[in-house]
Amino acid sequence: GQQLNQSPQSMFIQEGEDVSMNCTSSSIFNTWLWYKQEPGEGPVLLIALYKAGELTSNGRLTAQFGITRKDSFLNISASIPSDVGIYFCAGQLTGTGNTPLVFGKGTRLSVIA
Amino acid sequence: DGGITQSPKYLFRKEGQNVTLSCEQNLNHDAMYWYRQDPGQGLRLIYYSQIVNDFQKGDIAEGYSVSREKKESFPLTVTSAQKNPTAFYLCASRERGGSLEQYFGPGTRLTVT
Numbered sequence: 001g002q003q004l005n006q007s008p009q010s011m012f013i014q015e016g017e018d019v020s021m022n023c024t025s026s027s028i029f030n031t032w033l034w035y036k037q038e039p040g041e042g043p044v045l046l047i048a049l050y051k052a053g054e055l056t057s058n059g060r061l062t063a064q065f066g067i068t069r070k071d072s073f074l075n076i077s078a079s080i081p082s083d084v085g086i087y088f089c090a091g092q093l094t095g096t097g098n099t100p101l102v103f104g105k106g107t108r109l110s111v112i113a
Numbered sequence: 114d115g116g117i118t119q120s121p122k123y124l125f126r127k128e129g130q131n132v133t134l135s136c137e138q139n140l141n142h143d144a145m146y147w148y149r150q151d152p153g154q155g156l157r158l159i160y161y162s163q164i165v166n167d168f169q170k171g172d173i174a175e176g177y178s179v180s181r182e183k184k185e186s187f188p189l190t191v192t193s194a195q196k197n198p199t200a201f202y203l204c205a206s207r208e209r210g211g212s213l214e215q216y217f218g219p220g221t222r223l224t225v226t
Contacts, residue, residue, distance in 0.1 A: 040201075040222070100158055
């Protein structure tokens with residue numbers, strides 16, 4: 001099936017640092033979603049984006065829907081230990097109606113105190 | 114509180130036995146999904162259902178079966194034909210049309226020995 005290229009695959013950062021991760025595709029999306037998954041739990045929806053160029057914040061998290069509609073970015077400012085987890089991007093391909101979301105393979109974030 | 118429940122959290126079975134995983138939602142969502150997650154891996158779609166009494170195969174449907182007799186319930190049966198059933202199973206749901214925000218349950222970890 002369709003793939004989203006999510007990078008980086010993993011990150012090790014110091015507490016207090018800012019984090020940036022992204023998802024890219026050769027296809028056009030009309031929705032981007034960002035999730036966080038903690039060990040042994042289900043993914044939790046962080047931010048949803050619906051328009052090209054849209055920039056949305058949720059606390060220290062900021063996500064953007066790329067202008068080309070083929071990519072999205074998630075930034076975390078001033079990271080803290082509880083930011084540890086796997087972050088997934090997901091998108092709805094344009095013109096596909098209600099077909100399932102396409103998911104990236106995740107970015108594993110580790111925060112060193 | 115609205116949400117998705119999966120039970121049990123941990124499930125152990127002997128090889129050769131069928132096992133059914135429960136997923137219930139009270140969000141009044143039409144669409145429901147089952148994903149499989151292996152250690153350190155992303156989400157792979159097993160089956161999905163857009164409406165009651167209808168469902169479609171995902172990317173890895175072999176060895177699994179589902180039913181959708183009620184809007185709020187979408188059980189997944191892992192059959193003995195599934196060669197590597199040990200995994201973390203996640204159920205999700207979302208509205209059909211309108212908001213494309215998809216929500217996940219807490220997951221069931223199945224161990225088959």
